[in-house]
Amino acid sequence: GQQLNQSPQSMFIQEGEDVSMNCTxxxxxxxxxxxxxxxxxxxxxxxxxxxxxxxTSNGRLTAQFGITRKDxxxxxxxxxxxxxxxxFCAGCSKGAQKLVFGQGTRLTINP
Amino acid sequence: xGGITQSPxxxxxxEGQNVTLSCEQNLNHDAMYWYRQDPGQGLRLIYYSQIVxxxxxxxxxxxxxxxREKKESFPLTVTSAQKNPTAFYLCASRDRDYGYTFGSGTRxxxx
Numbered sequence: 557g558q559q560l561n562q563s564p565q566s567m568f569i570q571e572g573e574d575v576s577m578n579c580t581x582x583x584x585x586x587x588x589x590x591x592x593x594x595x596x597x598x599x600x601x602x603x604x605x606x607x608x609x610x611x612t613s614n615g616r617l618t619a620q621f622g623i624t625r626k627d628x629x630x631x632x633x634x635x636x637x638x639x640x641x642x643x644f645c646a647g648c649s650k651g652a653q654k655l656v657f658g659q660g661t662r663l664t665i666n667p
Numbered sequence: 668x669g670g671i672t673q674s675p676x677x678x679x680x681x682e683g684q685n686v687t688l689s690c691e692q693n694l695n696h697d698a699m700y701w702y703r704q705d706p707g708q709g710l711r712l713i714y715y716s717q718i719v720x721x722x723x724x725x726x727x728x729x730x731x732x733x734x735r736e737k738k739e740s741f742p743l744t745v746t747s748a749q750k751n752p753t754a755f756y757l758c759a760s761r762d763r764d765y766g767y768t769f770g771s772g773t774r775x776x777x778x
Contacts, residue, residue: 601767653723654761
């Protein structure tokens with residue numbers, strides 16, 4: 557079945573630093589999504605990507621749909637304490653009934 | 668505002684008891700999903716439903732059951748056959764562009 561490899565698994569950074577994380581798939585995806593989960597809450601959609609090569613921003617967050625359609629990247633610029641949480645990538649191929657999720661990147665920020 | 672409501676937020680179960688977790692959505696989404704999340708782990712799919720009166724097993728369906736009698740509702744029953752039910756349970760529904768909206772979760776603890 558389809559698998560997603562998300563890296564890194566965890567990050568420990570200083571406030572103000574930029575963050576980069578990525579996901580790679582064993583197969584081609586038509587949709588890439590990035591979610592953030594705060595402790596004790598459900599994941600919330602940050603950015604959705606629907607076209608190869610697409611670059612989309614949401615405030616300090618920028619995500620890209622890889623040109624090969626097998627990867628995606630999320631960057632966070634100038635991190636702040638409220639960026640702490642778990643970030644999940646997710647993707648699916650055309651006609652799929654469900655998303656495939658990455659294992660998550662846990663972001664910790666030292667003030 | 669549209670969204671997904673999970674209840675209760677916290678649930679305690681005695682050994683050998685069945686418990687039912689509620690999930691209601693008013694987003695008019697056809698597809699709904701149940702995930703299990705263990706501490707520090709990713710999301711594992713339990714069951715999903717594409718349409719009323721139909722549902723499919725996910726990756727870890729053993730010890731769980733669901734029903735989908737109404738479009739708005741997708742309750743999950745954790746049966747006594749589930750040997751390690753303590754976890755965080757998340758319900759989601761899906762829009763036409765594959766974006767999932769998640770509920771705020773139910774934390775189940777066996778006492």
